[in-house]
Amino acid sequence: MASPIKDDDDTVKTPEDFPPLLSKKFNITDVKQDALKWDKEWEAAIASSTAADVLKEMSRFLDDSCFDPDAMEFFHQDLRRVQDNVAKILRDLFDEGHFDTIWLLLSVAEKKRHINEGLKGACEAPTFWGQDCRALCPEVTVSNLLTQGGKSFVDFLARVLELTESSLQPAFLPNSWWEQASNLPNPWWEETPDVPPRRQISQSTKLMFEVATINRNKFIGHFIMSSVLSIVSDITNRSGGMKGVLHVMENTKGYVARALAQVKTTFRDKPLVRCENxxxxxxxxxQGVRFMVCSVCKTKLNFEIHYCSQSCQKQDWSLHKRTCGKKPVSKGLSGTKGDSLWAFGDSDPSANMIRDFGKKEGRHLTSLRDIGVNPCKGKRTPAAERQAEMLEADRNVDYFLFTASGEAVRFVIDDPGAKMIFRINRGWVMTKSSETGLDAMGEYILKIMSGYPGLSRRIILKQLCEEHGVSTTRKIMALEKKSREHGKSTFIEGWVKDSSSVFGDLAWLGSR
Ligand SMILES: [Zn+2]
Ligand SMILES: [Zn+2]
Structure with missing residues (x-):
């Protein structure tokens, strides 16, 4: 794939007109032709290069004469100017709040688009090597920044901001991969057999490393500026995939959006591959192991059963042969396509509870009913304590209500979206971890259950006050008033309706 660089121009290069060495070497598609392909090819090129290779390639047309002390001083100041701008933008955004929540709630495609905008902006920015600077920043790739549901991107911004604000000097973001190029031995410069140096190339690896490091950080600065401005512009114009997210932010209370954004960080974007054996x-x-798929299942059923090795396939055969080529059946290992809850991380306690429960029952669960009540951080009233105990004992129930004669009524929510929001709120109320949640939970219970035989609005409110304090009624009524003003039935139902644009149909939470 690598093509040799032909250079028939004998004039001395100045930093302004370096040919694009790396993008040419890796034969990278023009960004204007196909931005997605461009990005994919760059990611592959970065993954296959060492820092030394990159530095060597980029130093071909440079020598000491380009960089006198004045020039170096200018480069440093120039970098700091860019970083001052970046820090100011980030500080404003973070202080305003909600930025990370908005980002996390965006769809994967939208997140990709913004990061790509950032990369394009950085490639067009006035650095020495244009898009080749990408090769200096292995941490700035779409796939890296999208991990943990996009939390990596927010963490990255926070890290850069912290580093920039910690000093008035130019900030150099640490990167162990890149730093390997800082101490290259001198003979290294002569080991470039494919292109003999036409000019006396400097022995000063150190200086080249410094210049490249400055450009690396400048590229990162411009990347942040362009990506963040792309997001902010969508917010201002309510354009693209931002509309649905803003709708949720504005029509629900921020805390629900924050909780869901948090949940989203633990979601997987795609299922895992696991050896079936x-x-x-x-x-x-x-060790770069390459998994195989069962070829019979693949050709006959277009269904993938993965194995890490032939011996694992052999060991599994007595089991797999029963369905091989006949039925698309897998063991449904945790996190794989066959796991109905693959989107949840392995460490997600609620998802694991459902997985374990499913195993015990020998079937896949069809709802989120096993999200329990967590231990309380403060002290519950005796009535709330009894509620918590009963909920733990019967996890199908979303809340226990009591008739005037003290008979328990099981309140069970069918709609998976409403169930999830209800249980998030219930979690806060029962663990007393937040002042919020009680009103949304109470409002929903009243709406659905007031007309139930043996129950009434008055009876339910009396119970909730016993469990959660005398101000409960006032809190619930305030929310009811607000919901009426917004033309909503209840906060929770309104949320489920509004959030479908962000989360899609929540039914996937329960079923395959
Ligand atoms: Zn295996
Ligand atoms: Zn098979």
């Missing part, structure tokens, strides 16, 4: 993932085995 030893259950390991390629990452767990390491």
């Amino acid at each position: 030893c259950t390991k993932t390629p990452e767990e085995i390491g």
